[in-house]
Amino acid sequence: MKSTQYSEKTLEHFRNPRNVGTLEGPNVAVGRVGNPVCGDMMDIYIDVEDDRIKDIKFQTFGCGSAVATSSMITELVVGMQLDEALKVSRADVADALDGLPPIKMHCSNLAADALHEAIKNWRGGIKPEDATTTPVEKSCHPRPAEVVEVEIANLKDYKGGGVYTRVDDQTALAGQRVVVLDTGDRAAQLAIDLTDHTGRVVFMTTGKEPSVSSAVRSALRLSDVKLLTEAQPLELKGESELERIRVHDLNEDEEYELTADALVVLE
Amino acid sequence: MRDVVYADYQSSKPVDPRVVEAMLPYFGGTFGNAASLHAVGDDATAALEDARAAVARFFGAQPQEILFTSGATEANNLAIIGYAQRNRRKGDHVIITEAEHISVLNIAKYLEKNGFKVTRAPIDLYGRVSPKKLRARITDETILVSVGWASNEIGTIQPIAEIAEMLAGSGVALHTDAVAAEGLVPIDTSAVPVSLMSLSANDIYGPRGLGALYVRKGAQVAPVLLGGGQERGLRSGTEDLASIAGMAAAADIMAAEMPAEAARIGAIRDRLAERVLGEIPDSHLNGAPLEPSGGRLPNNAHFRFDGVEGEAMILSLRDEGVAAATGSACSSKTLEPSHTLISCGLLHEEAHGSLEFTFGRFSKVDDVDRIMAVLPGVIARLRVLSPLYKAKAKTPA
Numbered sequence: 289m290k291s292t293q294y295s296e297k298t299l300e301h302f303r304n305p306r307n308v309g310t311l312e313g314p315n316v317a318v319g320r321v322g323n324p325v326c327g328d329m330m331d332i333y334i335d336v337e338d339d340r341i342k343d344i345k346f347q348t349f350g351c352g353s354a355v356a357t358s359s360m361i362t363e364l365v366v367g368m369q370l371d372e373a374l375k376v377s378r379a380d381v382a383d384a385l386d387g388l389p390p391i392k393m394h395c396s397n398l399a400a401d402a403l404h405e406a407i408k409n410w411r412g413g414i415k416p417e418d419a420t421t422t423p424v425e426k427s428c429h430p431r432p433a434e435v436v437e438v439e440i441a442n443l444k445d446y447k448g449g450g451v452y453t454r455v456d457d458q459t460a461l462a463g464q465r466v467v468v469l470d471t472g473d474r475a476a477q478l479a480i481d482l483t484d485h486t487g488r489v490v491f492m493t494t495g496k497e498p499s500v501s502s503a504v505r506s507a508l509r510l511s512d513v514k515l516l517t518e519a520q521p522l523e524l525k526g527e528s529e530l531e532r533i534r535v536h537d538l539n540e541d542e543e544y545e546l547t548a549d550a551l552v553v554l555e
Numbered sequence: 556m557r558d559v560v561y562a563d564y565q566s567s568k569p570v571d572p573r574v575v576e577a578m579l580p581y582f583g584g585t586f587g588n589a590a591s592l593h594a595v596g597d598d599a600t601a602a603l604e605d606a607r608a609a610v611a612r613f614f615g616a617q618p619q620e621i622l623f624t625s626g627a628t629e630a631n632n633l634a635i636i637g638y639a640q641r642n643r644r645k646g647d648h649v650i651i652t653e654a655e656h657i658s659v660l661n662i663a664k665y666l667e668k669n670g671f672k673v674t675r676a677p678i679d680l681y682g683r684v685s686p687k688k689l690r691a692r693i694t695d696e697t698i699l700v701s702v703g704w705a706s707n708e709i710g711t712i713q714p715i716a717e718i719a720e721m722l723a724g725s726g727v728a729l730h731t732d733a734v735a736a737e738g739l740v741p742i743d744t745s746a747v748p749v750s751l752m753s754l755s756a757n758d759i760y761g762p763r764g765l766g767a768l769y770v771r772k773g774a775q776v777a778p779v780l781l782g783g784g785q786e787r788g789l790r791s792g793t794e795d796l797a798s799i800a801g802m803a804a805a806a807d808i809m810a811a812e813m814p815a816e817a818a819r820i821g822a823i824r825d826r827l828a829e830r831v832l833g834e835i836p837d838s839h840l841n842g843a844p845l846e847p848s849g850g851r852l853p854n855n856a857h858f859r860f861d862g863v864e865g866e867a868m869i870l871s872l873r874d875e876g877v878a879a880a881t882g883s884a885c886s887s888k889t890l891e892p893s894h895t896l897i898s899c900g901l902l903h904e905e906a907h908g909s910l911e912f913t914f915g916r917f918s919k920v921d922d923v924d925r926i927m928a929v930l931p932g933v934i935a936r937l938r939v940l941s942p943l944y945k946a947k948a949k950t951p952a
Contacts, residue, residue: 308939308940330942347941348940350864352867464680465680527692547677547899549679
């Protein structure tokens, strides 16, 4: 079955999603599930009163079924007791949509998980700003935004083969995919300057935000630099020259490879 | 069918009505089997060889260097598996690139299961393979290099002539899947010394279900389909004469019209790219630059939009009467994002936000206006839904 062969009801929810948005207030909790790597990310906000879901909103980055299941579950559980809402399963959501294509049953049917997570966070007293994306180990302390000592096992092997500790001639990096590690303002400014010479500059930081001054941070935001947060480089790969960086996604606790020609770690 | 703006020429093209006309005589009139010895068979043989000559002419080949197949997928199988098996005693190493079409990727996996070693050469920011990096991967065991003439996805044209020059005389054969480039840029095997080249009839507005493999004189391949020994014993099965005549007609039409057509399609593409990048915030072009010297097919516009997922865009555009494609995982059977985009250096979330438009012979300038009448609204609507895009916009400046 083609991924786009959705039921009419699924398409209708995709076209006219209910309860889009976020909630704020003392009685609000959020459940965040999925990750951008697999293509779906979902936030479900609940406003709780007398152990009931008084209001519910969602935001979803994902395909048609990711949007439709989010929308559907908000309709299913609004007004429900929390215990009752916890019993609403992925299958219930799929059934309510007159079924989903088999290939979408797992990956794009995360709405029930997000709701359960929101209820758990509500009961655990975890505020929306502290809620992490599951699955991760629970921690009430956001990761500090200080510079983390970079420990790339084989960094030395690529000195002169794509790893730079200083960049005297920025034009030498023209047309290259450059990753600049967050070592503070100077590195961030270099990343911004490099966008004049190449179409791809990634500024990689282990923190939730780059560890730079607020002026540089806003300059970064406005620039063409791609900001990659909560990412820890682990290992460099490539035949004699740098080709890929193995990265640990600290939020999802997952590893992936990022293609790159140059890695700048300022001294 | 209701009136749809079709901007997905890379996945399928309409058959040119002139081609259909050229095919009709071969259903009831000249219906013979070219292998038969009677006069009806002789007519079929004559028609088959005329068609072979026409197809060969368009690609700068000799007629005996063209074998007809059921499509480019079969041509890729015959070229890569057939060459690897026939030449195994010389070595067991094959090199492909990270920008290949899925049919080549899966053939490479099959070779690995059958004892061959396969290396995937990297591509740059624009999707281009570096001849230098390719050469660094050649070993004494390397027998075949397979590099697509251009990417079917982001439209990047590979330095195929340079790679062919580099390999000439080395004993390593070069195969190219030329399907994405057919009819858009000149493909001349008399100037570019490839050993094997896969072709599709539909990509020059001929019928689907027919392709061809160019086999340079001297290149040895083993058949992968066995039977009555048609096509010099390399591709058994009675020839599909009507389709073959269709491919020949398509090649003749393309030979006459390609220069003007490619320029016209390129202008439509440029207009779309200019409007998308100018009018939609946080939109980016994937692949090579648009300038004529940029090394990009003129039909291809490939974008990504921050915070928006590809399948959701396709579904929304479908509702608005626009047919396009995406490299997002959610639209694929494997649920993995486009390997080409990842190899270009994009993050997964960026690859998921990709949208591909490809234009062709029947595209019109006002297709761009019709696309732009709906695309900004689709992106804006999906961004309202998206936690990723909100997160970016909300960050205090």
